[in-house]
Amino acid sequence: MDAVDANAVARVNAGLPAEPLIKALVDIQDATADHTRARILLSLVIEKLCVCDLASICGVSQSAVSHQLRLLRDRNLVTFTRDGRRAVYRIADDHIRTILATALEHAEESLPCVDILAPPRV
Amino acid sequence: MDAVDANAVARVNAGLPAEPLIKALVDIQDATADHTRARILLSLVIEKLCVCDLASICGVSQSAVSHQLRLLRDRNLVTFTRDGRRAVYRIADDHIRTILATALEHAEESLPCVDILAPPRV
DNA sequence: TGAATGTATGAGCAGATACTCAGATATACA
């Protein structure tokens, strides 16, 4: 039950990215792998927003958004500046834009398009 | 505490992808947002592999790999064919290749390169 | 057919996680 094809295993192990790189990849993917965080990031791609506007858009409490923004801040995916009593959040750089765009493009193709086309006239 | 800038909220809501699309995006991202699944997919990008080879490469039990493969199968990210008593898994299509490549590229840039360069001679 | 090999699957559990609630903090303004 151990490896059946030792050569294949050796080739793949040699070809895989280094461990910290895989970890970084998982972290980046994980940032967009939650519904609230995905909505936050997709929204901030469109324009900069304060916390309560994000809460309204995401349909969750301000506290929930704030917790998720903290996570996104810690991973350097968003930045914020204070504007009076508000905190205005922005996408940190173009990395996530690209990743979101790529994922979105493939999500579109993987989706059944039943609802998009009008049913044929009888 | 409700929305502060109603116009911004309206603009963003109009600009966001439809709900099922966001869900599909989250699902795709989630597939690569786990360490074992990421290793499985990265390995299968290199070459087709059977379950026990994947277990060896990922450093987890055959059962754990099989459970994750089931998830990846359900999301149409991998396919398999039987070869005798083995099940040989492959990447289903180029979608995930692209997504992995994109994420990996940005993971590289987000990673501190401390360990890559040799320390200066004294 | 029976034994060995490779894979799949259900149950159960420990850890992770995403939310709410309550309260703290920060800023603006009367």
Place this chain on the structure above:
DNA sequence: TGTATATCTGAGTATCTGCTCATACATTCA
């Protein structure tokens, strides 16, 4: 200074998730 507004944060909780274990299923070969 006191009040209102906007945000942050810790604690608690329900749910999710990824693993192991045991076992069932499938295929090969003697």
